[in-house]
Amino acid sequence: xxxxxxxxxxxxxxxxxxxxxxxxxxxxxxxxxxxxxxxxxxxxxxxxxxxxxxxxxxxxxxxxxxxxxxxxxxxxxxxxxxxxxxxxxxxxxxxxxxxxxxxxxxxxxxxxxxxxxxxxxxxxxxxxxxxxxxxxxxxxxxxxxxxxxxxxxxxxxxxxxxxxxxxxxxxxxxxxxxxxxxxxxxxxxxxxxxxxxxxxxxxxxxxxxxxxxxxxxxxxxxxxxxxxxxxxxxxxxxxxxxxxxxxxxxxxxxxxxxxxxxxxxxxxxxxxxxxxxxxxxxxxxxxxxxxxxxxxxxxxxxxxxxxxxxxxxxxxxxxxxxxxxxxxxxxxxxxxxxxxxxxxxxxxxxxxxxxxxxxxxxxxxxxxxxxxxxxxxxxxxxxxxxxxxxxxxxxxxxxxxxxxxxxxxxxxxxx
Amino acid sequence: xxxxxxxxxxxxxxxxxxxxxxxxxxxxxxxxxxxxxxxxxxxxxxxxxxxxxxxxxxxxxxxxxxxxxxxxxxxxxxxxxxxxxxxxxxxxxxxxxxxxxxxxxxxxxxxxxxxxxxxxxxxxxxxxxxxxxxxxxxxxxxxxxxxxxxxxxxxxxxxxxxxxxxxxxxxxxxxxxxxxxxxxxxxxxxxxxxxxxxxxxxxxxxxxxxxxxxxxxxxxxxxxxxxxxxxxxxxxxxxxxxxxxxxxxxxxxxxxxxx
Ligand SMILES: Cc1ncc(COP(=O)(O)O)c(C=O)c1O
Numbered sequence: 001x002x003x004x005x006x007x008x009x010x011x012x013x014x015x016x017x018x019x020x021x022x023x024x025x026x027x028x029x030x031x032x033x034x035x036x037x038x039x040x041x042x043x044x045x046x047x048x049x050x051x052x053x054x055x056x057x058x059x060x061x062x063x064x065x066x067x068x069x070x071x072x073x074x075x076x077x078x079x080x081x082x083x084x085x086x087x088x089x090x091x092x093x094x095x096x097x098x099x100x101x102x103x104x105x106x107x108x109x110x111x112x113x114x115x116x117x118x119x120x121x122x123x124x125x126x127x128x129x130x131x132x133x134x135x136x137x138x139x140x141x142x143x144x145x146x147x148x149x150x151x152x153x154x155x156x157x158x159x160x161x162x163x164x165x166x167x168x169x170x171x172x173x174x175x176x177x178x179x180x181x182x183x184x185x186x187x188x189x190x191x192x193x194x195x196x197x198x199x200x201x202x203x204x205x206x207x208x209x210x211x212x213x214x215x216x217x218x219x220x221x222x223x224x225x226x227x228x229x230x231x232x233x234x235x236x237x238x239x240x241x242x243x244x245x246x247x248x249x250x251x252x253x254x255x256x257x258x259x260x261x262x263x264x265x266x267x268x269x270x271x272x273x274x275x276x277x278x279x280x281x282x283x284x285x286x287x288x289x290x291x292x293x294x295x296x297x298x299x300x301x302x303x304x305x306x307x308x309x310x311x312x313x314x315x316x317x318x319x320x321x322x323x324x325x326x327x328x329x330x331x332x333x334x335x336x337x338x339x340x341x342x343x344x345x346x347x348x349x350x351x352x353x354x355x356x357x358x359x360x361x362x363x364x365x366x367x368x369x370x371x372x373x374x375x376x377x378x379x380x381x382x383x384x385x386x387x388x389x390x391x392x393x394x395x396x397x398x399x400x401x402x403x404x405x406x407x408x409x410x411x412x413x414x415x
Numbered sequence: 416x417x418x419x420x421x422x423x424x425x426x427x428x429x430x431x432x433x434x435x436x437x438x439x440x441x442x443x444x445x446x447x448x449x450x451x452x453x454x455x456x457x458x459x460x461x462x463x464x465x466x467x468x469x470x471x472x473x474x475x476x477x478x479x480x481x482x483x484x485x486x487x488x489x490x491x492x493x494x495x496x497x498x499x500x501x502x503x504x505x506x507x508x509x510x511x512x513x514x515x516x517x518x519x520x521x522x523x524x525x526x527x528x529x530x531x532x533x534x535x536x537x538x539x540x541x542x543x544x545x546x547x548x549x550x551x552x553x554x555x556x557x558x559x560x561x562x563x564x565x566x567x568x569x570x571x572x573x574x575x576x577x578x579x580x581x582x583x584x585x586x587x588x589x590x591x592x593x594x595x596x597x598x599x600x601x602x603x604x605x606x607x608x609x610x611x612x613x614x615x616x617x618x619x620x621x622x623x624x625x626x627x628x629x630x631x632x633x634x635x636x637x638x639x640x641x642x643x644x645x646x647x648x649x650x651x652x653x654x655x656x657x658x659x660x661x662x663x664x665x666x667x668x669x670x671x672x673x674x
Binding site: 298 | 477539574588590
């Protein structure tokens with residue numbers, strides 16, 4: 001993507017030996033990624049790739065994207081110095097990238113704006129999407145309302161039951177919400193059903209995937225659309241402090257908010273990065289969603305990546321208190337960054353996230369999403385490695401209003 | 416001649432039948448298919464996430480996995496089938512992850528050792544052939560590819576390159592199950608495919624009745640029936656073999672008189 005005019009900062013061009021040149025022409029990040037889809041879908045993903053290349057080179061497309069991000073989403077999102085959290089942790093400066101202030105309350109909308117513009121460009125007349133917690137579903141329903149396209153959201157029946165407010169939001173926005181009963185009836189099953197629906201409606205339907213995963217070119221284009229986060233943060237940090245952060249921290253479900261923050265910094269050798277995976281009840285319990293720490297390479301949902309699976313390659317159910325991290329896979333670029341060592345990945349459990357959630361509420365007056373609370377929970381573990389003059393930048397990927405019922409329940413409070 | 420090419424060289428068109436391994440008494444069910452007149456057996460490898468399958472085969476996958484079906488068990492079913500039926504071609508059909516989990520070479524040699532003739536992997540398109548194709552070819556197993564209504568003329572050569580055994584034409588843009596293609600569209604597609612390849616062309620997805628099978632057999636080299644058989648296994652459990660035999664003979668009979 002060409003640079004966002006408001007936020008290009010001093011972005012260096014990608015170098016030889018760059019971490020920013022993936023994927024290759026076949027959509028591979030090292031050995032990960034690719035296009036593992038049924039033949040029926042192959043011509044579609046090839047067409048999507050052609051159209052994406054054309055859009056990327058089209059100044060008018062970029063301009064429309066930037067304009068919507070500014071005036072509809074409310075970008076740039078602020079870069080905020082979290083003074084009291086910094087004091088409480090007693091070490092490096094803690095800064096927040098405030099993605100929770102975006103329209104619809106999370107980073108998900110950045111990607112949805114980009115993809116719906118692509119859908120319109122390709123002449124598609126219907127939109128489908130999968131959703132777990134409902135954040136991506138709400139963001140998709142929002143852009144569909146904005147552009148007047150009919151929208152069908154696939155959502156696991158278990159998630160429909162535990163995320164009623166988001167289900168109602170999607171319906172208010174005019175979307176049809178289809179509960180999916182197969183499997184454990186959560187995000188993975190919603191994605192299966194969306195793929196089944198797509199295969200049967202290839203002519204007119206665009207599938208807006210909600211994270212940096214799926215068949216090529218999805219991991220690349222979702223990353224590019226989400227890279228507005230890192231481009232802004234880079235420029236904002238330079239403007240405010242005259243330097244780059246020492247460490248970036250972000251929660252990783254499929255990996256879109258993390259790769260969006262990380263990617264523009266990947267070739268800055270002095271910027272370290274940590275992706276936070278959901279450890280649920282602990283890696284040893286088997287009830288977690290940490291695909292890198294507790295999984296192995298395999299093929300699912302159109303890409304090769306790390307997956308939670310048994311010795312026969314059957315996919316095992318993920319668990320996290322955070323519905324947005326409750327997925328047994330991870331985007332392929334993270335699999336590659338993990339193996340290359342450029343990014344470290346740290347597992348954080350339900351209880352730690354719950355504690356960080358409350359801490360952020362009380363110290364900063366910000367109710368973070370449970371997903372983002374996983375990133376915040378990593379800070380006490382990382383702060384010791386950095387001096388007081390150093391800077392740690394955390395992506396607060398979403399706000400936690402959607403999670404208050406889950407949190408109240410965990411805290412034994414009736415609301 | 417391989418077992419697969421012999422099956423397509425018979426005086427009549429080939430009946431290709433699919434059931435899921437580990438769903439019910441698979442050995443008895445497979446025997447019933449052969450007795451009913453199936454010319455080629457497709458044995459489904461169960462997977463937790465069968466993305467290209469409709470409700471009937473999804474349910475069969477869940478039943479099979481629920482019964483504890485492992486990859487070792489699928490291979491055992493194949494090996495014992497081969498011992499009982501030395502001449503009937505056997506094709507494994509499924510998804511990439513269970514096939515590549517222990518490495519493609521492991522899978523290819525284990526399948527070859529079990530007497531498997533071909534493999535259909537739904538989610539490895541020609542673009543990702545490296546993930547499994549070379550290992551299958553080295554083990555003497557035919558990688559059987561799918562062509563679909565969205566496979567256009569420009570793309571077809573890529574699909575055919577490296578295909579072996581037969582070409583599986585998926586007659587509907589959709590998942591397995593009840594959706595049916597118009598016969599005219601099948602006729603047109605099969606003519607197009609046969610002009611481009613010497614491989615036998617078998618047509619599947621949505622084929623349920625002897626009447627449909629007969630119509631397809633007029634143009635194609637083979638007819639694939641899956642969901643309708645899998646439903647019988649789900650419905651009749653232990654008594655499935657007699658029902659499978661009945662439907663298979665009706666299909667075989669229809670194909671023989673048509674082709
Ligand atoms: C606020 C928030 N953060 C993070 C995620 C995780 O997704 P990703 O890893 O793609 O950013 C979600 C997913 O629903 C989310 O809603």
